[in-house]
Amino acid sequence: MRVQRKSVSERIFNIIGYIILTIMAIIAVIPFVMIISSSVTAEHTILKYGYSLIPKEFSTQAYEKIFGFPDDVLRAYWVTLRNTFIGSIIGLFTTAMTAYVLSRTYFAWRHKFSFFFYFTTLFSGGIVPWYILCVRYLHLKDMPMIAQVAPYLISVFNMLVIKSFMQSIPDSITEAAKIDGAGEFRIFRQLMLPLSKPVLASIALFIAIGYWNDWYLSFMFVDDAAHYSLQFYLYKILNAAEALARISSLSGYHVGEMPKENIKMAMAVIATGPIILLYPFLQKYFVKGLTIGAVKG
Amino acid sequence: MEQRKRKGFFKKVLEYRQLLLMLLPGVLFFTIFSYLPMVGIGIAFQRFTFDGGLFHSPWVGLDNFKFMFLSGDIWNVTKNTLFYNVLFILVNNFIEILCAIILAEITNKHFKKITQSMMFLPYFISWVVVGAFAYNVLNYESGSFNTLMKALSLQPFDFYNSPKIWILIIVMVCAWKNIGYGTIIYLSAVMGIDGAMYEAASIDGANIFQRIRHITLPCLVPTIVILILLSMGSIFRGDFSMFFQVTGNNAMLYSTTDVIDTFVTRSLISTSEFGMTAAAGLYQSVLCFVIIMIFNTLVKRYNKDYSLF
Numbered sequence: 001m002r003v004q005r006k007s008v009s010e011r012i013f014n015i016i017g018y019i020i021l022t023i024m025a026i027i028a029v030i031p032f033v034m035i036i037s038s039s040v041t042a043e044h045t046i047l048k049y050g051y052s053l054i055p056k057e058f059s060t061q062a063y064e065k066i067f068g069f070p071d072d073v074l075r076a077y078w079v080t081l082r083n084t085f086i087g088s089i090i091g092l093f094t095t096a097m098t099a100y101v102l103s104r105t106y107f108a109w110r111h112k113f114s115f116f117f118y119f120t121t122l123f124s125g126g127i128v129p130w131y132i133l134c135v136r137y138l139h140l141k142d143m144p145m146i147a148q149v150a151p152y153l154i155s156v157f158n159m160l161v162i163k164s165f166m167q168s169i170p171d172s173i174t175e176a177a178k179i180d181g182a183g184e185f186r187i188f189r190q191l192m193l194p195l196s197k198p199v200l201a202s203i204a205l206f207i208a209i210g211y212w213n214d215w216y217l218s219f220m221f222v223d224d225a226a227h228y229s230l231q232f233y234l235y236k237i238l239n240a241a242e243a244l245a246r247i248s249s250l251s252g253y254h255v256g257e258m259p260k261e262n263i264k265m266a267m268a269v270i271a272t273g274p275i276i277l278l279y280p281f282l283q284k285y286f287v288k289g290l291t292i293g294a295v296k297g
Numbered sequence: 298m299e300q301r302k303r304k305g306f307f308k309k310v311l312e313y314r315q316l317l318l319m320l321l322p323g324v325l326f327f328t329i330f331s332y333l334p335m336v337g338i339g340i341a342f343q344r345f346t347f348d349g350g351l352f353h354s355p356w357v358g359l360d361n362f363k364f365m366f367l368s369g370d371i372w373n374v375t376k377n378t379l380f381y382n383v384l385f386i387l388v389n390n391f392i393e394i395l396c397a398i399i400l401a402e403i404t405n406k407h408f409k410k411i412t413q414s415m416m417f418l419p420y421f422i423s424w425v426v427v428g429a430f431a432y433n434v435l436n437y438e439s440g441s442f443n444t445l446m447k448a449l450s451l452q453p454f455d456f457y458n459s460p461k462i463w464i465l466i467i468v469m470v471c472a473w474k475n476i477g478y479g480t481i482i483y484l485s486a487v488m489g490i491d492g493a494m495y496e497a498a499s500i501d502g503a504n505i506f507q508r509i510r511h512i513t514l515p516c517l518v519p520t521i522v523i524l525i526l527l528s529m530g531s532i533f534r535g536d537f538s539m540f541f542q543v544t545g546n547n548a549m550l551y552s553t554t555d556v557i558d559t560f561v562t563r564s565l566i567s568t569s570e571f572g573m574t575a576a577a578g579l580y581q582s583v584l585c586f587v588i589i590m591i592f593n594t595l596v597k598r599y600n601k602d603y604s605l606f
Contacts, residue, residue, distance in 0.1 A: 009504035017399035018408070024396060025415035027473065031430040034441055038433055050444030051433050098323030101316045109313070113320060118606065120331035122530065123586045126578025128565055129337025130330070136350060154326050184315035213423030216538060231425045238429055239545065261439055268429035275421050283414055290478065291485040
C-alpha cells in the first residue's frame with residue numbers, strides 16, 4: 001500500500017503476518033464448528049468415542065427431540081425476544097435523551113450531571129445492596145418481565161459515546177430550529193435522533209446483544225421456569241439434569257437411554273443461531289460503533 | 298446574598314425545565330440502581346435479616362469485616378482476581394496490538410476483512426454458550442480434547458480435577474472472546490497515524506520492522522495507556538459470568554478460579570450471610586475506587602491528556 005516494491009523485510013513480515021492472522025481466525029471459529037458438529041452426531045457415537053470435529057455418524061436426532069416438543073424452547077425464545085425488543089427500544093431512547101441534554105453547551109449544569117452519571121462507574125455499593133434493593137424493596141422477583149429488562153437499561157459508556165457524537169453535530173442546525181420556536185424535546189426527537197443514526201444503530205445493536213445474551217438477570221430474579229430467558233434455559237439444560245429429563249420424558253425416552261450430550265450441543269446451537277446468522281450483515285455497525293467510541297477515547 | 302443566589306437557582310430551574318425533564322429518566326435510573334445501593338452499604342455493618350430490612354436489622358460495627366478477613370477465603374479470591382486481571386491485561390493487549398499492526402500492514406483487503414470478522418465473532422456469544430464450548434472440549438468422558446488423546450493412544454486428562462491448568466484455560470478463553478474487540482480499537486488508532494511519517498521513514502531507508510518499532514508503537518502509547526487505565530479501574534473485579542460459566546461453578550476448582558465476584562454472588566445466593574457478603578462487596582468497591590484514583594492521578598501527572606477525568 002505504502003511502498004510499491006516489496007523488500008525482503010516486508011516479505012518476511014507478510015508471511016509471518018498471514019500465518020498469525022490465519023491461526024487466530026481459525027482458533028476464533030473452531031469452537032463453533034465443534035458444537036455444530038457435535039449437535040448432529042448420533043448420541044451413541046459421542047458416548048463411545050467422544051465429541052469430535054467431524055461427526056462420525058450424522059444424525060438429526062437431537063434437533064428432532066427438541067423440536068418434537070418445542071414448547072419450552074419457544075417460550076424461552078419468546079421471553080428473550082421480548083426482553084431484547086423492549087429493552088433495546090426503551091434503553092436506546094432514554095440513553096440518547098440523556099446524552100442529548102449532556103451534549104448541550106448552553107446547559108450550565110451539564111458537568112454536574114455528567115459527574116453524577118460518571119461516578120457510578122467509579123464506585124458502587126456492591127452487588128448485595130443492589131440485590132436486596134431489587135428483591136426486598138422493588139419486588140422484582142414478582143415482576144419477571146421488568147426484572148429482566150430494567151437493571152440494564154442505561155449504561156454510562158453508551159451514554160458517553162452518543163454524547164460525544166452529538167457534540168460533533170454543529171450547533172447552527174439546532175439553533176435555527178430553536179429560533180423557529182421548537183422545544184428541546186422536539187429538537188431531540190426530530191433533529192438530533194435522525195442525525196445521530198449511525199451511532200444509534202451501533203449502540204442499539206450492542207444493547208440488543210446484551211439482552212439477547214443475558215442469563216444473569218434470570219439467574220438472580222426469576223424462579224418460574226415459564227419466564228426463563230433463552231440463555232438461562234440453555235444454562236439449565238447444560239447443568240441441571242431435571243431440565244434434560246423433562247425433554248426426554250416428553251419425548252418418550254427412558255431416563256437411562258435418553259440422548260443428553262447431543263441435545264446439550266443442539267441447544268447451544270439454537271441459542272446462538274440468530275446471532276451467527278445476523279452477524280455478517282450487522283458486523284459493520286458494530287465496528288463503526290467501536291471506532292466512534294474510540295475516537296473519543 | 299443568600300436570597301439572590303436562591304432566586305438565581307429557581308430561575309435556572311425554570312429556564313432549564315425542558316432539559317431537566319428530559320434528564321429525569323436517566324437520573325431516576327441511576328438513583329435507583331446505583332445510588333440507592335450505595336445507601337445500602339449500611340448492610341455491611343449490620344447483622345442483616347431479610348425481614349428486618351435495612352432499617353430494622355441490628356448494627357454490629359465492623360464484625361462482618363473481622364469475620365470476613367479471619368475466615369480466610371477473601372485473601373485467596375482477592376489474590377486470584379488481581380492475578381487474573383494482570384494476566385488478562387498483559388496477554389490481551391499484547392495479542393490485540395500484534396493483530397492490529399499486522400492487519401494495518403497487510404494489503405489483501407479480503408483476507409483482512411474475513412480474518413477480522415472471524416476474530417470478532419466470539420465477542421457476541423453469551424458466556425453460557427462459551428460454557429458449553431468448554432464442556433464440549435474439556436469434559437472427561439466425551440470432551441474433544443480427550444477424544445483426540447484417545448485417538449493418539451495417550452492418557453486422557455481430567456481437567457475438572459486439575460485446578461492449576463485452569464489458569465491457562467481461563468486466560469485463553471478470555472483472550473479468545475475479547476481480542477477481536479480490542480484489535481478493532483487498536484486498529485483504528487493505527488489507521489489514524491499520519492501516513493506521511495511512514496513515507497518519510499521509507500525514503501530514509503527504514504525497513505518495516507524499524508517503522509513499526511519507531512513510528513507505530515510510539516504513536517499507540519496514548520491508546521495503550523487509556524485502555525490499560527480503564528482496565529485498572531476493574532482490576533479487582535472479575536467477570537462473574539465468565540468465571541461462573543467457564544468453570545461450571547465447579548467447587549473442585551475454587552482454589553485457582555474463585556474470584557471476588559463469584560465468591561460474593563455464591564455467598565449471596567446460597568447463604569443468608571448478607572452482612573458478611575455485603576462487607577466483601579464493599580471491600581471490593583473501595584479497592585477499585587482507590588486503585589483508579591491512584592492510577593488516574595499518576596497518569597495525569599505524567600500527561601494530562603491521557604487521564605480519564
